[in-house]
Amino acid sequence: MFINVQMLRFIAAMLVVAYHASVRIPETSVISKQLFGLFEIIGFAGVDIFFVISGYIMVYTTRDSAGLDHGQQFMRRRIARVFSGYWPFFFAAWLVFSLTRPEHVAESHLLKSFLLWPQPLQLVLLEVTWTLSFEMYFYLAFALLVALTPTGIRTRVLMLLASLLLAYNGYKYFVMSGFSPERIYEYPFYQRFLSSPLLLEFLSGALLAQWLDKNRLPMPVLCSLAGVVLFCAGGFINNLVYSGLIEQGYYIFPRVIVFGIPSLLLVAGAVATEIDGHCANRRFSILAGGSSYTIYLSHVLILSLACHLGLGTWLAGFSGIVGLFGYSMLVVLIFAISLLHYLVLEKRLHKMFKHLLKLA
Numbered sequence: 001m002f003i004n005v006q007m008l009r010f011i012a013a014m015l016v017v018a019y020h021a022s023v024r025i026p027e028t029s030v031i032s033k034q035l036f037g038l039f040e041i042i043g044f045a046g047v048d049i050f051f052v053i054s055g056y057i058m059v060y061t062t063r064d065s066a067g068l069d070h071g072q073q074f075m076r077r078r079i080a081r082v083f084s085g086y087w088p089f090f091f092a093a094w095l096v097f098s099l100t101r102p103e104h105v106a107e108s109h110l111l112k113s114f115l116l117w118p119q120p121l122q123l124v125l126l127e128v129t130w131t132l133s134f135e136m137y138f139y140l141a142f143a144l145l146v147a148l149t150p151t152g153i154r155t156r157v158l159m160l161l162a163s164l165l166l167a168y169n170g171y172k173y174f175v176m177s178g179f180s181p182e183r184i185y186e187y188p189f190y191q192r193f194l195s196s197p198l199l200l201e202f203l204s205g206a207l208l209a210q211w212l213d214k215n216r217l218p219m220p221v222l223c224s225l226a227g228v229v230l231f232c233a234g235g236f237i238n239n240l241v242y243s244g245l246i247e248q249g250y251y252i253f254p255r256v257i258v259f260g261i262p263s264l265l266l267v268a269g270a271v272a273t274e275i276d277g278h279c280a281n282r283r284f285s286i287l288a289g290g291s292s293y294t295i296y297l298s299h300v301l302i303l304s305l306a307c308h309l310g311l312g313t314w315l316a317g318f319s320g321i322v323g324l325f326g327y328s329m330l331v332v333l334i335f336a337i338s339l340l341h342y343l344v345l346e347k348r349l350h351k352m353f354k355h356l357l358k359l360a
Helices: 003-022 030-061 068-100 102-107 110-115 127-148 151-175 189-194 199-212 220-241 249-275 282-290 292-308 311-316 320-356
Strands: none
Touching (some): 003 030, 003 249, 003 292, 030 199, 068 292, 068 320, 127 151, 127 189, 127 292, 151 249, 199 249, 220 249, 282 292, 282 320
């Protein structure tokens, strides 16, 4: 199981890579301008796919688990997975940014960044790890759910939580204008974090796992196709309605609607297609999906170093096709480095963390 989901994780990671590359690599031709422009308006939403996948996998792997021991074991496993993969890149970011962005290192809160404690983005050392803070928050909440609720009522609890969160954020956005640029920072940071609309994406993935455990999704390929179409349509909505800024905090509720729904369809289609016996290439999917966490954490550092060494200026001096080829090779390099790190270091560190936390 999860072969197609692993492939989807890899695609989501590469979307985020393309998004960050689009703002760093110069547009050297009409083709590259259009390509980078597309990634700039949809690439960030790879994160939304990740959040739905996380919710799905959490429920799928704990569907028969209940009680305090199972809740503790679930949380220890997630701590081992997240921090064994993250901490090497925390130190790498400290080193790389000390060279390329010393002012950012000086401003960052290093201890909170090390612990993935939620804080304003400008204080996070490796900015992409703001998503890991949400992951850890939802892992903790789900561990409590496993510890305190029997499996028989878990779906109803998840539905209740999702309904309350949707109603609260809908009222806050549409009635109170609480997400407007003028008002969003009036709310305490922890209130904005603890009740963020992004949690709806985790909950939707969790509810999907519960539903697919008892139901069959008809025409899963069409579901995936609808997800792709709506995902691309979300880019046009972002560009035309939100001036390309839907990833900003004050548009976070529309972002969850515009990109969360197609992300849910993509995950549902990937899982249901595999249930029907149709999988992506198994070996590549496992390797690429397994290295997606490293891709997500490493790519900003590699891009920062490449630009610091003059890659952008160098590419700007070539024709469009050569520049586009250079960008493509950089993306391939990011994948190659990430895969090597995953095979050589990350898997060993994960095994060590599991041993330290007394996990089988």
